[in-house]
Amino acid sequence: MGGWGMGGISVGVLTTLGCGRKLVAGGARGPAHSHNGGRMTIDQVVQAISGMSGDELSEVVAAHNERRAILSRQAVRQFRAGDRVQFEGRHGRTLEGWVRKTNRKTINVETTDGMMWRVSPSLVSRCGGES
Numbered sequence: 001m002g003g004w005g006m007g008g009i010s011v012g013v014l015t016t017l018g019c020g021r022k023l024v025a026g027g028a029r030g031p032a033h034s035h036n037g038g039r040m041t042i043d044q045v046v047q048a049i050s051g052m053s054g055d056e057l058s059e060v061v062a063a064h065n066e067r068r069a070i071l072s073r074q075a076v077r078q079f080r081a082g083d084r085v086q087f088e089g090r091h092g093r094t095l096e097g098w099v100r101k102t103n104r105k106t107i108n109v110e111t112t113d114g115m116m117w118r119v120s121p122s123l124v125s126r127c128g129g130e131s
Contacts, residue, residue, distance in 0.1 A: 075121035076102050084127040085109060087119050096127055 040048070049060060079085065079099050087109065089095040097111035106118045 072105050072121065076105070076107065079107055079121065079124065085124045086127050087117070087124045089117070099124075 049057065052060065079102055081099050081101060083099040084096070085099055085107075086094055086096045089111075095109075095111045095117070097109045097117070099107055100110045100116070101108040103118075105120075107121050107124055109117045109119050109124065111117060
């Protein structure tokens with residue numbers, strides 16, 4: 001599935017769900033369309049979801065979960081063992097440390113005080129603007 005990005009959801013994603021059925025605001029009844037350069041707004045997506053059957057909704061949930069998994073794997077791949085990183089720990093304190101290991105969904109970070117943390121990659125950034 002493709003066509004995801006900021007500012008809306010690609011109509012192509014909703015049109016490819018479930019054996020080629022096309023989704024529009026009322027459910028699986030015909031071609032999806034949008035007057036927003038081929039992208040649906042969040043309101044349009046919510047409207048389309050509100051008219052779906054249970055089976056159609058399950059397909060949307062499966063597509064959502066797959067996209068989240070892809071984004072998580074991409075985020076993890078941005079880091080390597082030894083990278084100097086920072087993240088916001090409990091109570092809003094910024095912690096710095098080094099990546100010790102990357103897992104499927106998390107990054108193990110050893111902080112400067114010797115503590116090990118398992119952190120979501122979406123919460124980790126490189127220190128000092130390293131790329």
